[in-house]
Amino acid sequence: MKVVLYGASGNAGQRIYEELKARGHEVTAVVRNPEKLAAGVKSKSDDLSSADRIAEIIAGADAVISAYAPPQNDTDQLIGVTERQIEAVSKAGNPRLIVVGGAGSLEVAPGVTLLESGHLPAPWVPIATSHAKALALLEASDINWTYFSPAAFFEPGERTGKYRLGSRSLIANDKGESRISMEDYAIALVDELEKPSYEKARFTIGY
Numbered sequence: 001m002k003v004v005l006y007g008a009s010g011n012a013g014q015r016i017y018e019e020l021k022a023r024g025h026e027v028t029a030v031v032r033n034p035e036k037l038a039a040g041v042k043s044k045s046d047d048l049s050s051a052d053r054i055a056e057i058i059a060g061a062d063a064v065i066s067a068y069a070p071p072q073n074d075t076d077q078l079i080g081v082t083e084r085q086i087e088a089v090s091k092a093g094n095p096r097l098i099v100v101g102g103a104g105s106l107e108v109a110p111g112v113t114l115l116e117s118g119h120l121p122a123p124w125v126p127i128a129t130s131h132a133k134a135l136a137l138l139e140a141s142d143i144n145w146t147y148f149s150p151a152a153f154f155e156p157g158e159r160t161g162k163y164r165l166g167s168r169s170l171i172a173n174d175k176g177e178s179r180i181s182m183e184d185y186a187i188a189l190v191d192e193l194e195k196p197s198y199e200k201a202r203f204t205i206g207y
Helices: 011-022 051-058 077-091 122-140 182-194
Strands: 002-006 026-031 043-045 063-066 096-100 107-109 145-149 153-155 164-166 179-181 201-206
Touching: 002 011, 011 026, 011 096, 011 182, 051 077, 063 077, 063 182, 077 096, 077 122, 096 122, 096 182, 122 145, 145 182, 153 182, 179 182, 179 201, 182 201
Parallel strands: 002 026, 002 063, 026 043, 063 096, 096 145, 145 201, 153 179
Antiparallel strands: 164 201
16 A cells, blocks of 8 residues: 555654555655655655645555654644644545544543543643544544554553454553553554554554
């Protein structure tokens, strides 16, 4: 497939890029500073400030993957970026949009999200709140979107290929730990790209 990957130089983005390439997909990495990417990487420069520019970049793609991460001191930039991505996807002929999401909007009890539970550490509340707003924008849109929430702890680690998937509830192990490596997350994301099960829906992953 022809895939446009935003945020390809980030922690999650790098691993998604590697997984896509390993499976033979044609990937265009989109970052602010392409000179920071390895030699030979097909890339374009964009700061996600213009829906028209995004539409121009993604024209002809089968899918767009957004691993965009907003600045920690202004997480609500994610909301404007999501609005522009939705507009751009519509303008570009509706390629599929897969978003690297957050865990805060996952349920930890019936009808109670992690964000609402009071158990989320205070430093994580702003980004979790912004992600929840971005998810609401996708749910209200007419595009073909997928929102992929990681586990609560989402860090570089091992590529094991062993994990569990779910839909709306936080996945935790028998010790109550909710974790996933970025490497295993990338496997599941590319699996979903190749064999869709969650179009116009959100899903999640954990050990």
